Amino acid sequence: MDLVNTKNEYSFDPTPKLKSNPIPLTFVSFNRVDDKCFYCGEEYFYNINYGQSYCKKCLSRYISETTDIKSYLDVYIENLKYDKYELRFRQIPYNAYFYEVDSCKLCGKLFCKCTKEFILCSDCYRISFEWIESTLTKKLIPIIYLPWWNNHDKCRVCSSKLKFTSDCQKYCKYCHIFYTGCRYCLTTNVIFGLTDQSQCKKCRRVTSIDITNISSGNSDLDDFLFNTTS
Ligand SMILES: [Zn+2]
Ligand SMILES: [Zn+2]
Ligand SMILES: [Zn+2]
Ligand SMILES: [Zn+2]
Incomplete structure (x- = not known):
């Protein structure tokens, strides 16, 4: 996958084959590693082979309110016996070891069937990056835009547990890496x-990041992080 610098590209679409959902996805x-739905409290259904969890109650509500879910979601519907079915979402990291991806369901491009990695089609999923000016410190900070729902619970850099501040925000207090997810x-x-x-x-929705309770646990570092604000 190529990394595209989108600083001056206002029309850049990270997932050109998909539409943004009209309602936020809560399932x-x-x-x-959560086991209960943050939204309705129902226990998550865990697809053990695919390594994905979702709330069946919130998902059925979403399906009943949405026509043509495949225009919004890269989803594979697997029919099981006795009228049961399971959904597999490409936009959420999955366990590719058990699931041999053979082609992109959005454009038909073929993949190698022997990979164990969570992979996505580089034509339909585009990663980009930018330097933005921090609204707090006025310094330039890098930001990577991932075209998928990054639901990891641990920091990829230092392996510490991430701190969750909302249903779509988390951060690593050691590395000062913040994650914001778009539920649309x-x-x-x-x-x-x-x-x-x-x-x-x-x-293009703008999300406020709640930084009120963010502390590095080190008062010198906190001074450095916050007191450069002017
Ligand atoms: Zn739910
Ligand atoms: Zn594709
Ligand atoms: Zn970290
Ligand atoms: Zn969005």
Whole structure:
């Protein structure tokens, strides 16, 4: 997958084959190890082979309110016996070891069937990055826009547990990496520094980042992070 610098590309679409959802998706957690739905309290259904959890109650509500879910979601519906079915979402990291991806369901491009990695079609899923000016410190900070729902519970850099501040925000207090998810597009912004807002590359919604209770646990570092605000 190529990394595109989108600083001056206002029409950039991270998932050109999909539409942004008209209503926020509540059936998935931003934390892959959650076992209960943050929204309705129902226990998540866990697809053991695919390694994905979702709330069946919130999902059925979404399906009943949405016509043509495949224009919004890259989803594979697997029919099981006795009129049962399971859904597999490409926009959410999955266990590819058990699931041999053979082609992109959005454009038909073929994949190698032997990979164990969570992979996405590089034509239909486009990663981008930018430097943005922090609204707090006025410094330039890098931001990576992932075209999928990054539901990891641990920091990829230092392996510490991420701190969840809402149903679509989390951060690593050691690395100061912040994650904001868009529930309309199932995309994730990875922000390498402190700022109090972030914009989804697809639907352009701006999310406020709650930084009121954020502390590095080190008062010198906190002074450095916060007192550069002017
Ligand atoms: Zn639910
Ligand atoms: Zn594709
Ligand atoms: Zn970290
Ligand atoms: Zn969005």
